[in-house]
Amino acid sequence: MNTFEGVCRYCGDVKPVMANSQEEADDVISTKCTCPGALLEDRKEQLLQNLQLTIGPACEESGLDAFEADIVEAITSLAGLVLQDRLQQVSIAHGKTTLKIAINTKGQVKITRTEKKAVAAEC
Numbered sequence: 750m751n752t753f754e755g756v757c758r759y760c761g762d763v764k765p766v767m768a769n770s771q772e773e774a775d776d777v778i779s780t781k782c783t784c785p786g787a788l789l790e791d792r793k794e795q796l797l798q799n800l801q802l803t804i805g806p807a808c809e810e811s812g813l814d815a816f817e818a819d820i821v822e823a824i825t826s827l828a829g830l831v832l833q834d835r836l837q838q839v840s841i842a843h844g845k846t847t848l849k850i851a852i853n854t855k856g857q858v859k860i861t862r863t864e865k866k867a868v869a870a871e872c
């Protein structure tokens with residue numbers, strides 16, 4: 750470990766940090782930085798995790814069917830645009846599932862997955 754001048758890759762802020770390489774030092778400073786670019790990156794990470802939990806392989810633990818990988822990828826791109834507030838809402842119909850990604854009143858990206866299920870009985 751040596752002291753490096755870590756550079757935030759979003760705002761260019763430089764801070765000394767103990768690390769094994771310049772790259773590691775830049776990683777540490779970029780992660781710790783509170784500039785808008787670094788915060789957006791944190792939110793992107795969180796959004797990816799939320800997508801994994803709602804439509805990715807991790808949703809199967811909740812008894813839901815995961816979407817196909819290429820569809821998850823396409824939705825991830827769209828969700829990224831919602832996060833940047835370039836799209837205000839995305840709605841997707843996939844079989845019996847409806848997915849809505851929108852900015853809520855707190856400015857957070859909310860993912861809502863709804864499954865259509867119906868039971869009917871007659872006699």
Ligand SMILES: [Zn+2]
Binds near residue numbers: 759784
């Ligand atoms: Zn920064």
